[in-house]
Amino acid sequence: MLDELLAAWISRQRWFGGKGRAIDELSIDSDVELRPGLRHLIVAVWQEGSRDRYQLLLGEREQLPDRLTHALIGTTPDDTYLYDAVHDFELTGWLLDGMAHDATRNGLRMRHVPGATIDSDQRSLVLGAEQSNTSLVYGDAYICKLFRRLIPGVNPELELVLALAARDAPHIARPYGWIETDLDGASTTLAFMQEFLSPANDGWDLALASVRDLYALPPEVAAAEAGGDFAAESRRLGAATARVHHELAAAFPTDVVESHDVKRMAEGFRRRLGRAIAEIPELREHVGVIEGAYHQVELLTHHVPVQRVHGDYHLGQVMRTPTDWVVLDFEGEPGQPLAERRALSSPLRDVAGMLRSFDYAARHLLMDHSQAEKLEPRAQEWADRNRAAFMEGYTDGGGVITRGDAALLRAFELSKAVYEVVYEARNRPSWLPIPLAAFRPRARL
Structure with missing residues (x-):
């Protein structure tokens, strides 16, 4: 049931890389409960013999407020609403808290940059201009980029910015934390959070x-x-x-x-x-x-x-x-x-x-x-x-x-x-x- 809902929904997302081609199969590779009503999924999408993997935060509610109707994925037989939870500021604060405390959930590892302090009370808002990723802005403090399409390995953005920050290099936004997991035996970057340049x-x-x-x-x-x-x-x-x-x-x-x-x-x-x-x-x-x-x-x-x-x-x-x-x-x-x-x-x-x-x-x-x-x-x-x-x-x-x-x-x-x-x-x-x-x-x- 869930895989059918996701297959119909994911093909309409601007960050989905397989537009214009039929989805042959969708399977759920990973399903981790982060807190009640919030799950982290990694799904595999097969098209024309090739596989791509994507991540999403899946929210569950018995009633869906108007502010989240645009994020609706579908409903279950028991009338539970499933939706893209990156748009739910009542849930996304958990990501900040997880990075602040180096939390780990079933292979999902949240980390903060040594010496960085993260205020987990900030409220999130999704930026709407991106094509391949989704970024959450927390107040005027942080911007957290979720890499929707997952490629096994450390993302160059995390690798380069952390190294530049260690040198106190100018011309970069300060890094605060990241989220990672293992895919195909390789530590893989799921998200990266930096300073939000609000006056820029x-x-x-x-x-x-x-x-x-x-x-x-x-x-x-x-x-x-x-x-x-x-x-x-x-x-x-x-x-x-x-x-x-x-x-x-x-x-x-x-x-x-x-x-x-x-x-x-x-x-x-x-x-x-x-x-x-x-x-x-x-x-x-x-x-x-x-x-x-x-x-x-x-x-x-x-x-x-x-x-x-x-x-x-x-x-x-x-x-x-x-x-x-x-x-x-x-x-x-x-x-x-x-x-x-x-x-x-x-x-x-x-x-x-x-x-x-x-x-x-x-x-x-x-x-x-x-x-x-x-x-x-x-x-x-x-x-x-x-x-x-x-x-x-x-x-x-x-x-x-x-x-x-x-x-x-x-x-x-x-x-x-x-x-x-x-x-x-x-x-x-x-x-x-x-x-x-x-x-x-x-x-x-």
């Missing part, structure tokens, strides 16, 4: 406000003269990014990739390009530009330093506090295998991700704009100005971009744009002009 502003929102301000001004007003000019913040963000890379290199092992392995890297870019061209015909006219960038990487003869990196870096992953920039979400690209997300890579991968994000911010507002063609030069101006400011901040902050690095950075950026073309074609076809603009000639950084 999202980097993407700040960038869009700057772009919107520029578009509203007469065309003779340059981006540098606009009241909402973002370049100073982009420069500070570049410096913060360099410092985070420095701290990651100090906290974890580093290595170098020799020239023959750099060529293999270019071959990987080229394979992804081939698959993308087969799916998205619009890419064909840009093959010459992309292949030219990849060929420059193949010509490199120097070693490339690699280290732990953020892995999914863009303006939506940074927050501007009253004092500085803070970097969030170190888990890497959620859709990639855990081993790949934990692998050493060039820090230029993060730099390229942020450069692409500036392009997205500049053109995002043009997608449904009646004056899109007229405003395109303004978008290019804003993007070029903020990309250059970010790079200035990155090098001023200690980041090194040599001539050879510039070639690799360009290849990383175009490879990211190829990925974006495929994503937009599948999900938002009207947005294809944003990544396609990456292949046009532009000002040199």
Whole structure:
């Protein structure tokens, strides 16, 4: 009965990774009672011969208040209401209490960061913007991210942030606790709780406000003269990014990739390009530009330093506090295998991700704009100005971009744009002009 209710419900959740495919089977791998009326479930979902596992907090009530009707999963034969209990602030305080006291329940381990004090009286609220996880904000003190899709192993976000905090590194949100269990014999992260940056502003929102301000001004007003000019913040963000890379290199092992392995890297870019061209015909006219960038990487003869990196870096992953920039979400690209997300890579991968994000911010507002063609030069101006400011901040902050690095950075950026073309074609076809603009000639950084 429960598995049937869950199968019907889980396919409608925004964090479910198997949308568009039928669920062949759903089974409950783990069912732990945390307290009366609250259970922690790990469910296995089989689709087309592959299995994914997800976690949820299952609430049980004889009567369901109106505030929880949106979280309803179903009812049992005895008229008990089953619902997604992350939305029930009367129950979620138990997670805080469990982490505060290092509680353990049938293999479910809740832990707090040594020296951290957790106030378990805070009331929770679910953030609604996430696609792959669910985050609970407790008052103005904590934010606890539940990793809905479970992959055996320690989540990179927990691993990296704990190591950076141990070094008193700046530009991160303070960690408070986590929840873990064992899956397939590996300690697996279920949730991670950090400081909630209540007075901070999202980097993407700040960038869009700057772009919107520029578009509203007469065309003779340059981006540098606009009241909402973002370049100073982009420069500070570049410096913060360099410092985070420095701290990651100090906290974890580093290595170098020799020239023959750099060529293999270019071959990987080229394979992804081939698959993308087969799916998205619009890419064909840009093959010459992309292949030219990849060929420059193949010509490199120097070693490339690699280290732990953020892995999914863009303006939506940074927050501007009253004092500085803070970097969030170190888990890497959620859709990639855990081993790949934990692998050493060039820090230029993060730099390229942020450069692409500036392009997205500049053109995002043009997608449904009646004056899109007229405003395109303004978008290019804003993007070029903020990309250059970010790079200035990155090098001023200690980041090194040599001539050879510039070639690799360009290849990383175009490879990211190829990925974006495929994503937009599948999900938002009207947005294809944003990544396609990456292949046009532009000002040199």
